[in-house]
Structure formats: C-alpha cells, structure tokens
Amino acid sequence: MGFGISDGVCNTGLGLALSCHDKQQHCSQSDHHLQQKKQKLSLKYDHMFPSLTLGLPQEPYPSAAKVEADFQPQASSPSAVSSFSNSSVKKEREFCGEEAEVERVSSRVSDEDEEGSPRKKLRLNKQQSATLENSFKEHSTLNPKQKQALAEQLNLRPRQVEVWFQNRRARTKLKQTEVDCEVLKKCCETLTEENKRLQKELQELKSLKLTAPLYMQLPAATLTICPSCERINSGDASSTTTTLTVGPKPHFYSPFTHPSAAC
DNA sequence: TGGCTCAGCATTATTACTTCA
DNA sequence: GCTGAAGTAATAATGCTGAGC
Helix, strand or coil, X not given: CCCECCCCXXXXXXXXXXXXXXXXXXXXXXXXXXXXXXXXXXXXXXXXXXXXXXXXXXXXXXXXXXXXXXXXXCCCCCCCCCCCCXXXXXXXXXXXXXXXXXXXXXHHHHHCCCCCCCCCCCCCXXXXXXXXXXXXXXXXXXXXHHHHHHHXXXXXXXXXXXXXXXXXXXXXXXXHHHHHHHHHHHHHHHHHHHHHHHHHHHHHHHHHHHHCCHHHHXXXXXXXXXXXXXXXXXXXXXXXXXXXXXXXXXXXXXXXXXXXXXX
C-alpha cells in the first residue's frame, strides 16, 4: 500500500509517501518463529480466549467491584478489563501466577461470547479517557512507574495504558502530518503561481528584447555593466533601475526570501 | 553474539455512528 | 417513524522491527 501526492502542474518535487512492507515477506522471514508462537499459544491458552481478569486474588489492580463504583459500566464489555492480548498473556501469567490462571479460566466461562473470538475490544469510558488524556498532556511518554500508577488508578492493565499512549502518539503524529501536508500544498500552490508569473514575465521580456532592445536605443557611451551582477546600467545615476540581464548568471527567485511567496 | 525488554510503527479488528433504501 | 444492511470513522489491540543493554 502506498500513496503519494504529486502535482502535475507544479514540478517542485514535493511529495508524501507511505510505504508498507510486504507482509508475505515478513511472514516468510519469521514464519517458523510465528508458527511456534501461535502453536504454543493455541495449545496453552486456546481455552482462554477471550479471557477476563475479574477480581483476581493476586492481581495488582483493583477488583471489578471497584470499577463498578468508580466508573460507568462499559458499553461493550461487562468488565473494564475485557480483553487479553497474546503478547501480554505470558507477562500476566508470570505476574499473576498459576492461581490467577485458574481463576481466569473459571471466570472465562460465563464471559466468553459464543464464537469465542480471540479479540474483544475494550472501550474506555469517558473518565478513563479523560485521565489518560490529561496524563498525555503532561508527558507523552510514560515511565514504568507512571504506567503502573495510571493502570492502577484506571483499573487497566499496564499494557493497556502503554498501548493507549502509543496510539495517542500515533494520532498526534498523524494530525501533525496532515497539518504539514496542508502547509506543503499551500507552498506548492504559491510556487506554481509564482512560476507562472515569472514565465509570463520572461515571455514579455523576450518579446520586448526581440522587437526593440532597450540598450540599442541608448547611446553606447552611457551604457555600463555592473561587475557584480552583470546588469546593464544606463549610466545615469538617478535611473539605476533600468537593467537587463545579459550575463550567464541567472537571478533565481527564492520563495523563502521573497515575502510574497513565503509559506 | 544471542537473548531480553521496550518503544515505535503499520496494520488489523472491533465498535459506534451515520446513511439510505 | 422504524428497521436493517452497508459504509465509515475512531480506536483498542496485535505483531513485527530495531535499539539498547
């Protein structure tokens, strides 16, 4: 997948491109590893999807009862902690121990949907979102302590807090990219306009030069060439604006120094 | 040098909402 | 107005990669 922005009229070389790596390639590269991983998970945790962590005896987070008291119930899930990511399975298992494992399995029975779909998405409630948002305003990244504290405060797993911050950063970056894109587009439009204007001006100068060269109408003795910019000067001190470029040195237009085109 | 952890990233999957017949 | 299918936006979750230790 990929997209690019290019302007057929304006050849400024501005462009944005998103590329994505070949999934098949990734699969083949890590296929063996992945298969092993999946096999392990399916063998070991197949009975757990989707599992719920409600009121684990040893869990470091507040119980579901506290959630009920602190937050409104989730629209899509009976619990604030409703989903279980594959990657976090191992960590949580290590963290909570076997007792928690047994508890989780037993709690799963009543909560799992009929399909047993492995991915159930939690919707954060307003309070959780607001707290996370406020925390993000203070610092867009979290250290482990902050993560743990937030997780406990919101009755989420640290992994969920971490994921939320990752996604939030991604959203911020995306928005910034959109803004940058708009700026570039504006800049491109300005440059196009300026280019058109200059082309027109050049055309006019060329036709003027062909019909009646200005310096040919002036007495030769009054013409001088400026050594720095190689422009023809009529010699009259008061009229230094009458100039024609005859040398090879072009005077490039710079949109970044020209106030009218600065973006 | 291999293994581990972690953050960043692209992508996927799910949910909620909107539109339309 | 009500309803269900289709489309879409938002976003939680997943899996891969590279850096640092």
